[in-house]
Amino acid sequence: MLAVRPALIGGAVLVALTGFVIARFAVTAAAAREAIASLAGEDAPEIADAGPFGGGIWRALLRLTRSWRERALGAEDRLEDAEAVIAAVLDPLILLDGRRRIVGANAAAERFVGSLGARRDLATALRNPALLAAADAVLQGEAERAVDFADAVPQERQLRAHIARLKRPALDGAVAVLTLHDITALKRAEQQRADFIANASHELRTPLASLIGFIETLQGPARDDSEAQERFLAIMHEQAARMTRLVGDLLALSAIELNEHVPPGGRVALAPLLREGAAALELRAGERDMRVVLDLPAELPEIAGNRDELAQVFQNLLDNAIKYGRAGTAITIGAVALDRPPPEGGPPLPFVAVAVRDLGDGIPREHLPRLTERFYRVDTARSRAMGGTGLGLAIVKHVLNHHRGFLEVESISGIGSVFTVFLRQRAEERPAGMSQNRNNAVI
Numbered sequence: 001m002l003a004v005r006p007a008l009i010g011g012a013v014l015v016a017l018t019g020f021v022i023a024r025f026a027v028t029a030a031a032a033r034e035a036i037a038s039l040a041g042e043d044a045p046e047i048a049d050a051g052p053f054g055g056g057i058w059r060a061l062l063r064l065t066r067s068w069r070e071r072a073l074g075a076e077d078r079l080e081d082a083e084a085v086i087a088a089v090l091d092p093l094i095l096l097d098g099r100r101r102i103v104g105a106n107a108a109a110e111r112f113v114g115s116l117g118a119r120r121d122l123a124t125a126l127r128n129p130a131l132l133a134a135a136d137a138v139l140q141g142e143a144e145r146a147v148d149f150a151d152a153v154p155q156e157r158q159l160r161a162h163i164a165r166l167k168r169p170a171l172d173g174a175v176a177v178l179t180l181h182d183i184t185a186l187k188r189a190e191q192q193r194a195d196f197i198a199n200a201s202h203e204l205r206t207p208l209a210s211l212i213g214f215i216e217t218l219q220g221p222a223r224d225d226s227e228a229q230e231r232f233l234a235i236m237h238e239q240a241a242r243m244t245r246l247v248g249d250l251l252a253l254s255a256i257e258l259n260e261h262v263p264p265g266g267r268v269a270l271a272p273l274l275r276e277g278a279a280a281l282e283l284r285a286g287e288r289d290m291r292v293v294l295d296l297p298a299e300l301p302e303i304a305g306n307r308d309e310l311a312q313v314f315q316n317l318l319d320n321a322i323k324y325g326r327a328g329t330a331i332t333i334g335a336v337a338l339d340r341p342p343p344e345g346g347p348p349l350p351f352v353a354v355a356v357r358d359l360g361d362g363i364p365r366e367h368l369p370r371l372t373e374r375f376y377r378v379d380t381a382r383s384r385a386m387g388g389t390g391l392g393l394a395i396v397k398h399v400l401n402h403h404r405g406f407l408e409v410e411s412i413s414g415i416g417s418v419f420t421v422f423l424r425q426r427a428e429e430r431p432a433g434m435s436q437n438r439n440n441a442v443i
């Protein structure tokens, strides 16, 4: 009995203790549930009476929550930064998910392809098959692809698309980024370069082939024909002179292009330059029974420029007037100071305008915009027959670009042409009131 009693007492104590612990735990668990629910909020409470064990867990939980909240805020900041960077990219940029759907785009892309609805297939925005194939290749695992393609809407343009895989998928599902660059100007420049080399080679090959042909004839059939020799040598001389002119013009053009971005530093008085130019071509004009008439005002403001380049401009214009003017007519050179808005727009600026006027066949209107292109000729056979290289007006245009001036051409078929060069007056040379009432000057 005595042995039973302590056991009973022990059992009762155990039951009471267990009851107490369960009751205690039930109370703490309810408080913990409530407190954990409140963790999502800003001010999670302390749990009173959590005991040493529960209190420790609670404090660890609080620390964990705080650090998660900070990390979430940091991630939001980084996301905003990334979005700001994407928005600031000037080229169109589109984010694609693994199924080629658009999951994001910057404003430039929206301007480019119109409004981009959520999760549309890329093909609904850009239909080019080569571009879509490149996108598919990247989405299937390739690191990046670049593809050039043409787009006709809203205007003809050449584009280069770059598609690259992201290092890891973004939260919005983006796995690749597509950027578009407008390379129309680049392609045009490449094409012009290729055309120029082809044209220059062709222009040189023709006289060279003719020279070789004559040399072979002189070595063979015409070996003892002194009359033919004289005739052929004259033609060979003309062909060699043509090649020399062509090489001279090509060198002049490349020299001007090299310096085009450096403003010319000298000061040039145009009247003496024009008189010298007219005198130098008097003989050539005389060969076609033509005269050069100078109609210059008593005073002309100086212009900032390169004398040699400007001499070349007027020589080329006069040379053309002699080549394409009617034999027996006069060529007039007029000059005037006037204010004119520059072609790129803006307020009127003080210019000196020099006009070279001829009486000849004139130039049909449709050719006018292309006259200053290299090797562009209205009538190639006539230009060649007159010794033209097709580069004269290209040189004029580049020199005027160098001088921040410009050229205007007026022509009436069957009557003649006026080529007017506008050159900027030197700022400090301009007398007060010089420009007044000059806007309507007719030259």
Ligand code: ADP
Pocket: 316, 320, 321, 323, 324, 325, 358, 360, 361, 362, 363, 371, 376, 377, 378, 379, 383, 384, 387, 388, 389, 390, 391, 392, 393, 394, 417
């Ligand atoms: P070219 O050496 O052939 O004269 P340019 O570049 O000087 O080359 O001129 C280009 C073309 O413009 C000429 O081939 C000619 O058809 C036309 N042209 C230039 N000046 C005149 C002019 N004064 N009258 C008529 N046509 C002209």
